[in-house]
Amino acid sequence: DSGVTQTPKHLITATGQRVTLRCSPRSGDLSVYWYQQSLDQGLQFLIQYYNGEERAKGNILERFSAQQFPDLHSELNLSSLELGDSALYFCASSAHLGGTEAFFGQGTRLTVV
Amino acid sequence: GIQVEQSPPDLILQEGANSTLRCNFSDSVNNLQWFHQNPWGQLINLFYIPSGTKQNGRLSATTVATERYSLLYISSSQTTDSGVYFCEIQGAQKLVFGQGTRLTINP
Numbered sequence: 001d002s003g004v005t006q007t008p009k010h011l012i013t014a015t016g017q018r019v020t021l022r023c024s025p026r027s028g029d030l031s032v033y034w035y036q037q038s039l040d041q042g043l044q045f046l047i048q049y050y051n052g053e054e055r056a057k058g059n060i061l062e063r064f065s066a067q068q069f070p071d072l073h074s075e076l077n078l079s080s081l082e083l084g085d086s087a088l089y090f091c092a093s094s095a096h097l098g099g100t101e102a103f104f105g106q107g108t109r110l111t112v113v
Numbered sequence: 114g115i116q117v118e119q120s121p122p123d124l125i126l127q128e129g130a131n132s133t134l135r136c137n138f139s140d141s142v143n144n145l146q147w148f149h150q151n152p153w154g155q156l157i158n159l160f161y162i163p164s165g166t167k168q169n170g171r172l173s174a175t176t177v178a179t180e181r182y183s184l185l186y187i188s189s190s191q192t193t194d195s196g197v198y199f200c201e202i203q204g205a206q207k208l209v210f211g212q213g214t215r216l217t218i219n220p
Binding site for chain 2: 002033035037042043045048056058088090092094098099100101102104107109
């Protein structure tokens with residue numbers, strides 16, 4: 001158990017819908033990262049938050065947004081879902097911005113039908 | 114941005130064989146980690162190794178930061194070692210993953 005909790009584990013929804021993925025970082029970790037892994041693809045960095053503030057953005061679509069709350073949990077919102085958004089979404093946390101070990105949650109498997 | 118290249122992309126071995134996976138990176142980094150993604154999709158931390166050598170059972174890793182590469186050694190492979198091995202670099206702010214090495218261990 002990495003200490004990073006992601007909910008839900010599985011999600012099936014229809015095209016055009018909106019979903020929210022939740023991540024609780026390890027106790028004491030201030031930095032949260034979101035990643036997308038499509039079928040047989042590598043891990044694509046989406047966005048990073050540190051202590052409530054957005055710190056880095058990767059290949060995140062405009063239909064996607066995220067935030068980190070005062071209690072440090074984070075949510076990734078995906079809207080106007082398309083079939084191609086079906087993927088495994090990972091959250092990771094680390095203690096600080098850099099130079100510390102990152103731990104990954106078990107992921108949320110999103111299927112858009 | 115930082116580029117991360119892993120080799121080989123695929124590796125098929127018989128149980129009991131040894132293997133070496135390589136990760137090259139293009140710039141100086143704050144840290145480096147190796148992960149194993151099992152067939153169920155879980156990402157399991159193997160090593161946090163910004164430099165030096167570490168060992169954990171049948172697995173060991175070496176990072177030579179000045180030459181910008183890291184190696185993961187797996188000895189006496191078991192079928193449970195199958196999966197994808199990722200090298201991850203932490204640059205200025207984001208985590209950058211290589212494309213992975215898909216390891217298949219046949220009984």
